Amino acid sequence: MSIQNFQSKEIIFLNGKFLKASQARLSVLEPGFLYGWGLFETMRAYNGKIVYFEQHLQRIKNSCRLLGMVFPHSLVSIKKIIKKTVAKNGFRDVYTRLTLWKCEKGTDILVTVRKYKPYSIGKYRKGFCTCVSSFRQNDNFYLSRLKTTNYLLYRLALREAEKKGFDEALILNQKGYIAEASRSNLFLIKDKEIFTPSLECGCLNGITRRVVLDLAKKNNMKVYEGNFTIENLLAADGAFLTNSLMGIMPLTSLEKIAIGKNKCLGLIKFFIKKYNSLFR
Numbered sequence: 001m002s003i004q005n006f007q008s009k010e011i012i013f014l015n016g017k018f019l020k021a022s023q024a025r026l027s028v029l030e031p032g033f034l035y036g037w038g039l040f041e042t043m044r045a046y047n048g049k050i051v052y053f054e055q056h057l058q059r060i061k062n063s064c065r066l067l068g069m070v071f072p073h074s075l076v077s078i079k080k081i082i083k084k085t086v087a088k089n090g091f092r093d094v095y096t097r098l099t100l101w102k103c104e105k106g107t108d109i110l111v112t113v114r115k116y117k118p119y120s121i122g123k124y125r126k127g128f129c130t131c132v133s134s135f136r137q138n139d140n141f142y143l144s145r146l147k148t149t150n151y152l153l154y155r156l157a158l159r160e161a162e163k164k165g166f167d168e169a170l171i172l173n174q175k176g177y178i179a180e181a182s183r184s185n186l187f188l189i190k191d192k193e194i195f196t197p198s199l200e201c202g203c204l205n206g207i208t209r210r211v212v213l214d215l216a217k218k219n220n221m222k223v224y225e226g227n228f229t230i231e232n233l234l235a236a237d238g239a240f241l242t243n244s245l246m247g248i249m250p251l252t253s254l255e256k257i258a259i260g261k262n263k264c265l266g267l268i269k270f271f272i273k274k275y276n277s278l279f280r
Contacts, residue, residue: 011088013081013111018088021112032101032108036150039063040099044116044245045086046279050096052207052244053079059207060098063146064107069100072107082111089113095245101149119246124272127250128167128241130181132230133157137180139173139202147204158182168241170230170254173202177227184241185209186251188233189264195232198225208242208275215274230254238264240271248272 010021032038041056050056057075064071073081078098086096091113099110135157137144153171161169161182170186173179178186180203188195194216197203216223233239238260239251248271253259 010113011085012113013085013109015108015110018085024110026108027103030101030103030108032103032149035102036148036152037067037069038099038101038149039067039069040097040147040149042095042097042244043082044279045094045096047092048086050082050086051279052211053082055207055210056098056244059205060100060147063148064100066142066146067102067148069102070106072100072109081109085111085113089115091115099149116245119249124249127252129165129253129256130168130170130251131161131164131166131255133160133169133171133182135160135169135171137171137173137202139175139177139179139200141202144179144202145199145204154182168251170233172230175227177201177229178233179203181241184243184246184249186233187212187240187242188228188236189238189240189260189267190236192237192264192267193222193224195224195226195228195236197228201227206242207244208247211275211278212242212248212271215271234259236260238262238268240268248275 011018012021012024014024039060041060043050043053043056057078061071082096082098086094093116094113095116096111096113101108135153157169157171169182171179171182178197179201180186180197185203185206186197199205213223233254234257236259241249241251250268251259
């Protein structure tokens with residue numbers, strides 16, 4: 001089936017109506033379109049159950065307030081809309097995206113659903129290779145900690161990495177510390193202790209990031225949030241990346257230099273197993 005045919009059958013929710021994606025019509029004059037004045041959340045549904053549903057919705061609701069946007073429905077109503085959109089598309093394992101953007105009359109809403117296609121088991125075994133992006137995060141601006149539709153920095157960073165043959169791009173902040181990757185949070189492991197950039201570094205407070213921090217603390221592991229450099233990463237015993245779609249992905253090299261040399265694969269596998277169990 002071609003992408004065009006697939007999209008013509010996809011059911012979306014747009015401003016109060018369930019429609020085929022091909023039928024959607026939007027105004028190009030709204031502030032959300034003209035200025036990237038909007039927010040989004042990507043969530044994974046496993047067997048129809050959306051994982052960390054409440055946390056995703058609470059984050060976007062809080063972000064609406066910071067951007068001067070009206071949250072368009074109650075949390076209960078938003079949940080029902082998203083669940084119904086997932087059900088109408090008929091997939092058991094999906095990712096769904098909630099997008100809100102500023103319009104002249106308030107806030108527009110779009111819910112889209114696609115079949116989830118996970119990375120192969122082989123990819124999780126091999127892990128991601130990454131490079132250091134030439135782009136920098138503005139850690140002094142609070143927008144760096146929100147998931148806005150003004151996403152150009154991350155898309156350019158990822159495109160730059162992929163053109164060089166890498167899976168991901170690490171983005172440094174203006175002080176030279178690691179902020180995050182183009183679509184994920186970063187964790188380092190050293191002497192069985194866990195390290196991750198603090199929110200003050202300019203990273204998104206990812207939902208899976210929080211899950212890993214909670215898992216580590218519940219299993220009596222020491223966790224540190226702070227400022228970390230490329231040198232810290234290369235000296236680590238291991239590293240991994242997190243986001244809500246791929247879960248936990250080992251990070252095995254930076255600029256073709258191996259990270260950790262398999263010193264803590266067992267610990268990374270522990271986190272992967274614990275995280276994946278949350279979907280059962």
